[in-house]
Amino acid sequence: MHIIEANDLTKRFGKLVAVDHVSFSIEEGEIFGLLGPNGAGKTTIIRMLSTLTRPTEGTASVGGYDVVKEDDKVRELIGLVSEKIILYDRLTAKENLRFFGRLYNIQGELLNKKIDELLELVELTKWKNSQVGTFSTGMRQRMNVIRAMLNMPAVLFLDEPTLGLDPQSSVEIREFIRKINRENKVTIILTTHMMIEADMLCDRIGIIDYGKISALDTSTNLKKLVSGADSTILELEIPNLTTDMIHSIRSIKCVSTVSQNNSTRIKVNANGDDAFDTIIDAIRTNKGKIISVKNLEPTLEDVFLHITGHEVRDKADQKIKMNRHHMTKPRVR
């Protein structure tokens, strides 16, 4: 039996179809990633699976329980780390955890023990009696994750768990996610728009775009989709790079995208047997001097591009900008 099953799951907000007949199943103990740009429908899927939003069409079950008809049973099985941090700033770390623990009817010494254990796990024991409002973003996110772990959920939903975190905090959170998956046998469903994160953490990845899952497989198999289809990914260094040169490469039939990394470096995705020769020829014709050529292994980004026909960054960039104000240093009140 699959721990999570979704059949034709659909959510409409008025005319907008946020999630469009999505079907998938998740194995127990798996880390499953939903990868896609902002607005692709990842959060809505998580909200439907965690009983927070009612599906317009289709069904889903968690641990064998229907998310609509048996929502209370589902709620006992799950933990949710949503994009917004679910903690009260004016309560201390311990008070926050006590509050949420007691909502799950965990009481007395058992709860205290649980809280101490979890705080120890994310190295926040020292800050046990400090108000969460004084915590740094990284500390808050660690708190936010252990909050969802209080009831020992069988399934943990993580909606963009590293959004707005600095690289070090992101690494810490990822390590923690892997640890609870391995040690506590928790099934994890996480959404992200970061390719590296999905690549590093997930056993299987569902690529989602415009409310539809367009590919679902392990990272390795997804990459084979690109490399198997005789595609070429080149990184070229050209000191006398001009916009005309880029334009002419772009106009080659077999080239799908050209992206400029810096003033001398470009990355070219192309398909077909003679792609390599055609690209080099085009640069030569434009009197370009090629210093180095690298044949790159496909990344998830290339997979996304290959499957959806556009880059994931287009939309995701906006989100990062929007959340920049979260990236502040520890606040002191």
Added chain:
Amino acid sequence: MGVKNVISHVFIIAWKDLMELFRNKMALAMLVLMPMFMMAMAGFIFPSNTSMSKVSIALVNEDEGYGNYSASSIFINVLEGINNSTEMMVLTNASSFDEVRDMIQRGDVEGGIVITRNFTLNLMTGEQGSIIIVTDQSNPQLSIALQTGLKEVFDQMGTWLAQQNVETLSPLVNATNSLAVVKPYHVETKGAIPGTFNYFDFMAPGLMAMTVMMSVMTGLPAAISHEREIGTLDGMMVAPIRRLGIILGKTLAQTVRGLLQGILILILAIVLFGVVIHGSILLIFALLFLGVFSFVGLGVVITSFAKDQETAMMVMMTLMFPMLFLSGVFFPIQQMPWYMQNISKVLPLTYAITALRKVMILGANLSAITLELTVLIGFGTIMILIALPVFRKAMTR
């Protein structure tokens, strides 16, 4: 999931909300200041019998006297005598009616008294003397107060003059019975309860009910939609707890907040304004609780429909203002036209305030307020029954 669980969740959520409130110094300060401001406003700005003091009045004496005798001088002496003891007015001299008008327009004075040209002559020749009171129509409240106040002064003065006249006319009349000749009877007002009654006794119950109700009405939507906006509501919604527990927990916290303010008002009313409570304190709190109960459902429905905190607050304010005026917090309902009275009769706040007033001022017991209790419980129950499915649906949109 039993009733016991729901109750324990209610207390946990209420505790959490109150902790947040008590750690918010600014909100706490406002919690204490708000009832104080309300009390100050209600206690000091509304007119009572002694409320007019030191109003600047222009005095014009056009009277030319009659020979050596000037009735107007006596009049002014008496007026000043009375004024010295009551400090009702600050008198300024002016030369004519027109000047008084100009002074009122400039805002130098708030009214005027004009003693007409032939005042003494008329009195001496057996005619009525006339005095003009000039009022500022742009300030109707003050204008009415001024008219009433001055009329009383003139009345006293007229009586005094008449007494003197009667005394000089007949040797049979002396200082003790002259008053009985001029004014054969006097009218006295007595209330249903002993002691003096002022406007504040009327206001205090209404203010208490209003404050508690306002706390819940604005606090509940604010608390729920605020948590929805910052995302923490999801933390509760995703836990295996009854939605009723969430609503009641939030309500309990807001009720405690409202009751704290209510108690503060009560204490201020007793200490500062000498309000005497004639009924049972327990019954008063029971009524406040019921008043809150009757409003919870309505608050939840509005929260469910409003998408964000701002909208919820705006809807609440729009509903609350007419309600405050229509339910008799500031003015007795009986003063309103019949159609407005009918609207009042639909509002639960009206019943809460009426019952509270009966208990606080008249010392009524439980049996005297059965109708009000029934209405409050009925309205509250129906609204909560409507609110629950609406809330559940709105939260899983």
